[in-house]
Amino acid sequence: MNILQCIAVDDEPLALGLVCAFIDKTPFLNLAGRYSSAVEALEAIHQQQVDLIFLDIQMPDLTGIELARIIEKSGNQGPRIIFTTAFNQFALDGFRVDALDYLLKPFNYEEFLKAASKGKAYVELVQRAANVATPPEMKEDYLFLKVEYQLVRIAYDDILYIEGLKDYVKVILKSDVKPVLSLTSLKSLEEKLPSAKFMRVHRSFIVNLDKIGAVTKNTIQIGTVTIPVSDQYKENFSQFLSKWM
Incomplete structure (x- = not known):
């Protein structure tokens, strides 16, 4: 089983604690870090492997959307993002920065697991594509x-x-x-x-x-x-x- 390295980012302690508890409860997720600001999370992303980020949108200093844009502009195959927010008007913004999913607070574990499973499926798809050797005479079509x-x-x-x-x-x-x-x-x-x-x-x-x-x-x-x-x-x-x- 692929274990996804995850971080949770939220400036609300209760919301952050809930996401971390859900991550700990999920067999294919590993909590690699928890952060109360997007700035702290950005430093962590540069220092360790992160496959999936559960990211609040409205935060001081640097919003979740702004962090997602920084990751997108890095040009590398960065971590995928699942937004967690109490405001549904940010859904289109989340889609524009290629978010994997969008959880509207308050959400339960069933909703969390469904979003996390999308992350697992995406990572496995990327890994399979990378591991398949294409014969020299064949080209992707x-x-x-x-x-x-x-x-x-x-x-x-x-x-x-x-x-x-x-x-x-x-x-x-x-x-x-x-x-x-x-x-x-x-x-x-x-x-x-x-x-x-x-x-x-x-x-x-x-x-x-x-x-x-x-x-x-x-x-x-x-x-x-x-x-x-x-x-x-x-x-x-x-x-x-x-x-x-």
């Missing part, structure tokens, strides 16, 4: 997208095109009439996709080059959908078209 509070595997060949919305991307699939929505940026997704197969053709669109059915000077046709090619990306697209001619 899929990516994982965060959809709500789970990771969804999507095959590259199933993607027709991707549209960037305000806070989300909408992935249009060949196999499903319902698009996949993920809270990420088009730029972030562009960096993950293989450039030989996908191209950004507009500030709001990435297309699967294999799915293009027809083109004009300023548009691309994929199925029945017409996608514009903006001036910013026209040069790269023209280079791609030259291979067709």
